[in-house]
Amino acid sequence: MRVDLESLASFSQTGDRGGVRAADSLEALTGVPAYCDLTRTTLVDGEGLASFLGDASTRIEVPFDGALSGRALVSYEKPFAARIAEELGMGSGALPEVANILTSGFVDVWAEQAESTIDIQPPRPVEDDARVLEDAAVADGSAFVFESHVELADGDGTCRFAVLPDVEPFVDYLEAGSEDVTLSPGELAAYVQLTAESASAVADHLAAMTGIDANGVESHLDFVPVERVPSLLDDAAYEGAVFESEGGLNTVIAVLFDESEQGAVADAMLPGSDHDPSMAQSAVAELGNVTASGVLDGWANAIDTSIDISTPSHVHDDGRAVLDTVAAAYGRHADAIAVVDATVALDEDVTCRVCAFPDPQDADTVAEIASELTGDETVPEFPPEDAGGGGE
Known part of the structure; x- marks a missing residue:
């Protein structure tokens, strides 16, 4: 059965709204205009997940659970991290809080469609890529990644923001939202x-x-x-x-x-x-x-x-x-x-x-x-x- 264009649009546009909401949350926190340059919803095999972790020196993981479970991975380029630290006057200690704000802004879009809440867990630095990949959910060799690139209006670097929902709860969530969806x-x-x-x-x-x-x-x-x-x-x-x-x-x-x-x-x-x-x-x-x-x-x-x-x-x-x-x-x-x-x-x-x-x-x-x-x-x-x- 061919999926109509409205269904195709909803697939990526929910992720797009999440990315925009995350950028808006960052702007509200810092007072610096922020925008989403890239948003995409990606289906990738388990081995390909590594490319979404980023290679910046400062990376933060923010787990979440409740109506949906998974994790967000926030990777800061150095100019972006320096600008945020300067604006908030907290040094590098501001970066976990920013990761928390971005994640909360994004998953709020999903929470609007869910019957229960999505709870954000305390952020933590990414110190072991292998551990993150092991924890990331993969079902039958595939995983979803909702990726956004958030930038500041004056162009001081990029924040790469990737949300990895656990696959099976995510599929259940999608099917619960529409009687017409059958997805495995x-x-x-x-x-x-x-x-x-x-x-x-x-x-x-x-x-x-x-x-x-x-x-x-x-x-x-x-x-x-x-x-x-x-x-x-x-x-x-x-x-x-x-x-x-x-x-x-x-x-x-x-x-x-x-x-x-x-x-x-x-x-x-x-x-x-x-x-x-x-x-x-x-x-x-x-x-x-x-x-x-x-x-x-x-x-x-x-x-x-x-x-x-x-x-x-x-x-x-x-x-x-x-x-x-x-x-x-x-x-x-x-x-x-x-x-x-x-x-x-x-x-x-x-x-x-x-x-x-x-x-x-x-x-x-x-x-x-x-x-x-x-x-x-x-x-x-x-x-x-x-x-x-x-x-x-």
Whole structure:
């Protein structure tokens, strides 16, 4: 059964409201204007959770329980932490209180939909990543992460805020909120498998074309309000190609390369040659074409159909500008979008980011692909219906 656009919107927009509420709570505490730059609801496998812990020197964990249980992980960049400490006049002692305020603001959105309260526990520093990952809830290999990036208006760094609800109580909470929702951790795992297969295809095709094996692969399924789509990427310069597909599945897919050294992708494709700009551009577009085709071929083979891909549209711009065109295209007929999101690091010079945006009208097809990839005869809902806790 295809999930309608309103259900898809509710999935990510509850998380969006939570992120905005958290930023508002921070502003009320400090008196400094704060805003949410990125909000996304992410479905990730257990091994991928580590990438959401952040790598800042100051990180705080805030557990919560009651109607929902789980934990929030707050990671402070140094400029952000210094500014907060200065504004509150409490030194580094202010940071646990800020983590507490952010968490309370976020879960208040969930509490509005619950029959009982959600209680915040005392914050504590993150000293052992392994312990946090062990405590984080994973069911059938999948976990939810509600991620927000909170910034101050004058741009003093970022606070990365990730809420990890315990999966099974969270699914129970969603189903209690709507008679039409039937959702299981097993269905969620089907989409984790879909993203993992897609990321593996990206890594394999990049290695075949460049001769460089991937040294890092991440994948997850993001649910994002359309207006937040550009914030999936930073404002660094990316080069790559954008494609559209039609036939068995309509989608937009962007294959983008973040180069620490300009020309690194072309050098990998055209070793030992003095290539002119047009030749380098063609090489990047061809690499994008092969990579995108590899992902789409895997999807098509899963359901024994064909998916036709367009001629590559070469792009070289900051990441947000590239995805802004995607947001504009989908914004005409959708409030939110699901994104198959894969990142493959080839070496220290080149990282490939692939973002695929299946048309919400083809939700049945995506569900069928996920089912076939897991060998499960039960076709899951796509996106998981009302997984954000319902609309207004």
